[in-house]
Amino acid sequence: MHGSELKNDAIFLALDQGGHASRAAVIDARGNTLILHAETIETTYRGEDVIEHDPEEVVASLSHVIGRVAADLGDGATRLAGAGLATQRSNVVCWDRNSGRALSPIISWQDRRARHWLEGLAGSAAVVRRRTGLMLSPHYGASKLRWCLDNLDAVRAAAAAGTLAWGPMASFLVHRLLDQRPLLADPVNAARTLLYNPAGGDWDAQLLELFGLPASPLPRCVPNRYPYGHIRVGNLPIPFTVLTGDQSAALFAMGRPDFDAVYVNTGTGVFLQRCGDLLADQPGLLQSVVWRDTDTGIYALEGTINGGAAALHREAGRLGIVGMDAQLPGWLERHSEPPLFLNGIGGLGSPFWVAEFASRYIGEGDVPARLVAVVESIVFMVRRNLEVFAGDGRRPGRVIISGGLAVLDGLCQKLASLADMPVCRGPDIEATLSGLGYLLSGFSDEYRRPPCQHVFEPRPDAALKGRYQRWFEAMEKALGHHLQP
DSSP states (O other), rough: OGGGGGTTOOOOEEEOOSSEEEEEEEEETTSSSEEEEEEEOEEEETTTTTTEEOHHHHHHHHHHHHHHHHHHHHGGGGGGGEEEEEEOOOOEEEEEETTTTTSSOOOOTOOOOHHHHHHGGGHHHHHHHHHSOOOOOOTTHHHHHHHHHHHOHHHHHHHHHOOOOOHHHHHHHHHHBBBTTTOOEEEHHHHHOOOOTTTTTTEEEHHHHTTTTTHHHHHHHESSSSEEEEEETTTTEEEEEEEEEEEHHHHHHHHOOOOEEEEEEEESEEEEEEEEEEEOOOOTEEEEEEOOOOOOEEEEEEEEEEEEEHHHHHEEEEEEOOOOHHHHHHHHHHHHOOOOOOOOTTOOOOOOOSOOOOOOEEOOOOHHHHEEEEEEEEHHHHHHHHHHHHHOOOOOOOOEEEEEEGGGGHHHHHHHHHHHHHHEEOSOOOOHHHHHHHHHSSOOOOOOOOOSSSEEOOOEEEHHHHHHHHOOOOOOOOHHHHOOO
């Protein structure tokens, strides 16, 4: 459905499956959120590397929030013009294509269980980069699927019987939730498996051979906007028309992405994206598929910081902090000289790409000062990525920030002052659902979003810039090599 075809009373069901919760929103054709429900899900951590979700719990959580939406809408559900889902992009799962039963846990994007196996393919890193635009990393799906094939009896048995399906979590969820039980994959989620070639728009035979994975269990690749089937809201079958990733959907929260801005979405990890209409390359950054349908292709250069909110919560737990979220804004105001924190939670992402890096504090400070140091480490890594984004000579004009950590005025102001550019906090801290609503509307001109909730302008802050320089030098020393300025 295109914007010109929308009726003013059309509404959409937007579903967001995130690391901590599943959400369902009803959004009207003008971008107003009419109904919002959420249900938390559990994450299982076993050591540093094994991070999982229960597939049945995730499916149930989405079913429950859809049921609550149906109860709220009542007869108004007949106004639903379409539904869509955004998910964590690099999560993968194995399931039985006949019964829909999960044969593995949902393995989180944060999971690095196969990193030692992946080290054996280090000589093929350049091939992987050239064919996918990504790094050879255990955070992506291919090594996780290989681990399942090597270690799970149920997966091997299904492969032998010809009933195995595997791939992005998004494909599993639409298989379970839609009436037609489709086996389909969208470009955004497929691209995070290391098995998809964005230039060709399909699974890559050379990569499948490299990872030793059969092609037959993979879903069929289709565009982000596609007639996937129908999802039940109460007893009504609603057309399901959009499947994408959470970070990609968030880019559309204020309408079509601004190609001059870097979008920073803060959550468990922090993701930076700068959009364009062509696949581009910049050393140290990823090439990402943002959106692909029959008419439009949007791509992005992307940076990844693994230790976002995950680092804050990990350190708060380790330091015995209770009620951190309520106290952190005040700590950011009071602590003007915190220590430095070298943040390797989950491994170093862009532009360093070091799978194992020991986090450490440099300097002294009480517990609140140390949490401020963790916040500053996130700001420092965002600044470092912004420098790399400007490496092609096109310095970004502004930062647009969203996500859970964007509520921290102190973080936003530090970023504006350190980066010497305005930081715009969008109208929705949780941008994924709003962006998905815009995609469901077909880029409708009726879908109006206020351009910015608050703009943090740069301020002189010599002390912050001095700490960044010391952090940069400490990272060089810890990594054992010179970093390009």
